[in-house]
Amino acid sequence: MELPEKLLKVVKQFSRLPGVGEKTALRQTLIMTKWNKEDLVAFAEAVKNLSELNHCSKCGMYCDDQLCKICLDYHRVNAKTICVVESVTDCLAIERSGNFRGKFHILFGVLNPLLGIGPDELKLDTLINRVSNEEIEELILAVNPSVEGDATCAYIKQSLPSHINVDRIGFGIPMGGSLEFVDSLTITKALENRRHL
Amino acid sequence: MELPEKLLKVVKQFSRLPGVGEKTALRQTLIMTKWNKEDLVAFAEAVKNLSELNHCSKCGMYCDDQLCKICLDYHRVNAKTICVVESVTDCLAIERSGNFRGKFHILFGVLNPLLGIGPDELKLDTLINRVSNEEIEELILAVNPSVEGDATCAYIKQSLPSHINVDRIGFGIPMGGSLEFVDSLTITKALENRRHL
Structure with missing residues (x-):
């Protein structure tokens, strides 16, 4: 179905964020429709002020x-x-x-x-x-x-x-990493960067 | 580390949304710092206008x-x-x-x-x-x-x-559902709602 323009605009804006698809964006927007006006304005102001970040x-x-x-x-x-x-x-x-x-x-x-x-x-x-x-x-x-x-x-x-x-900084096998799953370039680097014990 | 107030305010607002933790909110905010001013204002306006939804x-x-x-x-x-x-x-x-x-x-x-x-x-x-x-x-x-x-x-x-x-509307086993994993109340309802073939 077609949703009202005001809703769709917010869905579109949220969809631009990383990891947010249209479904998540709609869910978030619908939750926000229940917020009161002050909360929405606070959200909007915070986003707008980002442009003034130094x-x-x-x-x-x-x-x-x-x-x-x-x-x-x-x-x-x-x-x-x-x-x-x-x-x-x-x-x-x-x-x-x-x-x-x-x-x-x-x-x-x-x-x-x-x-x-x-x-x-x-x-x-x-x-x-x-x-x-x-x-x-x-x-x-x-x-x-x-x-x-x-x-x-x-x-x-x-x-x-x-x-x-x-x-x-040092390059090598990450902590918790397993040699089995690490790419060969990393293993080469790890061998180069070996340390005497 | 302590982040600037302008950033933290946006992180706090995003964290209020369902499914958004502090880590995701920070990631989204950092992406938004790269947006130009027009895009940020458009986002802010869209959110603010939600309060006028009828x-x-x-x-x-x-x-x-x-x-x-x-x-x-x-x-x-x-x-x-x-x-x-x-x-x-x-x-x-x-x-x-x-x-x-x-x-x-x-x-x-x-x-x-x-x-x-x-x-x-x-x-x-x-x-x-x-x-x-x-x-x-x-x-x-x-x-x-x-x-x-x-x-x-x-x-x-x-x-x-x-x-x-x-x-x-009818109640019963959902499509693709398996009797094995469906709760007994749903099975009871599905038995009640059986249809002659």
Whole structure:
């Protein structure tokens, strides 16, 4: 049957989200028709305000004002380590692991000549400035393993003064993973990265 | 880590939807941060306009104006059958089955004395008016099987003139269902509702 336009518009908007099909979108919309006006306005306002979200002027993370909560954290202000990631979600994944207490720097992509993404499209110049301004001693490149990621890491390494310690995160068998089900490239990497006990 | 307030507000709103946990809500919100402002405003407006959704003055279905698309459908205007359902979602389920071409009437609940829901809380008077005004000959009660549903059906039956044909939808084993896994109440109903071949 044909539903009213006002309902269909919301269903269409929800369907644009990842993991939401038309059926789920309709279910969610029908639940929302039972909300009162204030709740609907609050939802709408929250979504609209997303467009005013800022990027931290230092690391590139999302923030309400000028600097993000990580860059403002007084335990980290004097950290000498920057973890370089491709995206906001990668930064969040590392924060969730809870073991890194240094600063972050988000590149917003990796070098990809085929797609026309060169060094100027990434936040590489600000990274190099930060390394000298904030007296950084160590860089951890938490860039995902791919040809483009490898190239980006090589570019960063050669752009920095040689006294800066540049590491890349380890690759190998994931925790809880089974050799039987892991692809051969990962196994090759895991063999390369073996550690003496 | 602590995320900016503007992001968290959207995550909180999405988490209120059925089937959306905090993790999914964060994923959806992060995708939305990449949308442009127009798209965010369109989403927000669609949600806000849900509060202006009307109920069809005849059957109670959601609609943009005065009457819903089912009541306006010229193939159904002269239908002599009304299918009575509890909720909008039940009406949609029957429409999806695609085999009913009559009118609908949504009760918005069932009689439930324990919760204080009497005949005045349901759309029962409008149903009785419609039966006489629209010269209805047949009522199909598609009310869910429960003590309250049974009571509601009995109430409707005795409120109507005796020449109106009042049926209730059939209960039994669902298509594709297996006797092995069906509860005994359903089996009892299916035995009662057996049909001569």
